[in-house]
Amino acid sequence: MTSPVRLALLGCGTVGSDVVRLLHEQSADLAARIGAPLEIAGIAVRRLGRDRGDLPVDPALFTTDPLGLIKRDDVDVVVEVVGGIEPARTWLVEALRAGKSVVTANKALLAEDGATLHDAAAEGGADLYYEASVAGAIPLLRPLRESLHGDRINRVTGIVNGTTNFILSAMDATGAGFAEALEEATELGYAEADPTADVEGFDAAAKAAILASLAFHTRVTAADVHREGITEVTAADVASAKAMGCTIKLLCIAARGADAAGRETVSVRVHPAMIPLTHPLASVGDAFNAVFVEAEAAGQLMFYGRGAGGAPTASAVLGDVVAVARNRLAGVHAASESAYADLPVRPMGEALTRYHISLDVADRPGVLEAVAGVFARHEVSIATVRQGPAGGGPDAELVIVTHVAPDAALAATVGELRGLDIVRSVTSVLRVEGGA
DSSP, rough: SSSSSHHHOOOOOOHHHHOOOOHHTTTEEEEHHHHHHHEEEEEOOOOOOOOOTTTOOGGEEESSSEEEEOOOOOOEEEEEEOSSSHHHHHHHHHHHHHTTTEEOOHHHHHHHHHHHHHHHHHHHHOOOGGGGGGGGTSHHHHIIIIIISOOOEEEEEEEHHHHHOOOHHHHHOOOHHHHHHHHHHHHHHHHHOHHHHHTSHHHHHHHHHHHHHHHHHSSOOOOGGGESSSSTTOHHHHHHHTTTTEEEEEEEEEEEOOEEEEETEEEEEEEEEEEEEEEEEGGOOTTOOOOOOOOEEEEEEEEEEEOOOOOHHHHHHHHHHHHHHHHHHHOOOSSOOOSSSOBBOOOOGGGGEEEEEEEEOOOOOOOOHHHHHHHHHTOOOOOEEEEHHHHHHHHEEEEEEEOOOEEEHHHHHHHHHTTTTTTEEEEEEEESSOOO
């Protein structure tokens, strides 16, 4: 075998610790697969004195100087599992420009400023791999940028946040409200003490930007993604979805299509939606992730597995480490980025979707005609209407599901409905995806 490939590990938390353990436990197999052993040159941490249990690593390898570690001549590959925008961006740009390959799990940085990293990789002739940034151990990003590189991907629909999927699955299974399901997720360790990034859709939006960038050969940032969380989903919404033969999931949806002027564009959004129980994503429960890809030649593809956790994420990190180490030994590097298409991002108002709308209305003649007139004025076609009592009193409930229409027209319809005297309240609005 040749000389070792030496790694600088930035971060030694849950994921970093599992990277160290897997490097130790699988050292012989990894060396055989690469053609050279992997060695840890150093580990950058915030606190040197922290108890790290029985981690199989020499304490002398720890340092609080990540830039100094990156700049060392004996470092070949930098592995970053710290997260956040800065100082991670500074560290990785330094490494890439110096020709040192980077493996990162940093979805937030890639979604906000992946262009800077890709440009630095091209400048330094280095590899930038980030399989672990989306969907944990699920082999997803490499198939998009390599296996399907000869195909045309038209749509990517995914469940990419385990916390929200656990919460919605619990609401569906038990009839609990959002607060109760979130409390259970927190007790079981699926939700952070501050769950905002998950339940408000920020985490999923970052992943959606990465997926869209790869699928459509276009630079998409988190700021381009329309984002809604699940905090407004109620037990009544879940029950209504069940009555329709649907379930509710927080979906990331990236689609290629033409805008009103006929130009090819991409639409990228994250929001809760009803999907029929026959859809492949409907059965994805607990904290699992799944991504459904629709390509012209390959057809429909499904990627499923655990999307988070130390060991699954570390598995994806090591897969990338093996790839960049092999490239280094062969004297080659992968293409930094494929963004040749440079498609404009279509605003959310132009996205085509369907709405499920629940209205509390006055129970008197002419109400349905007045409501239908609002839909007609905005050129939104109604697919189904269900009417029932609103829980006592002089009111009734109308549940309306539309046909596909631009989101702006649907939103304007709801806005006008809220102003009608006969509409006591709009009790629920949810998008419907995956059906005719």
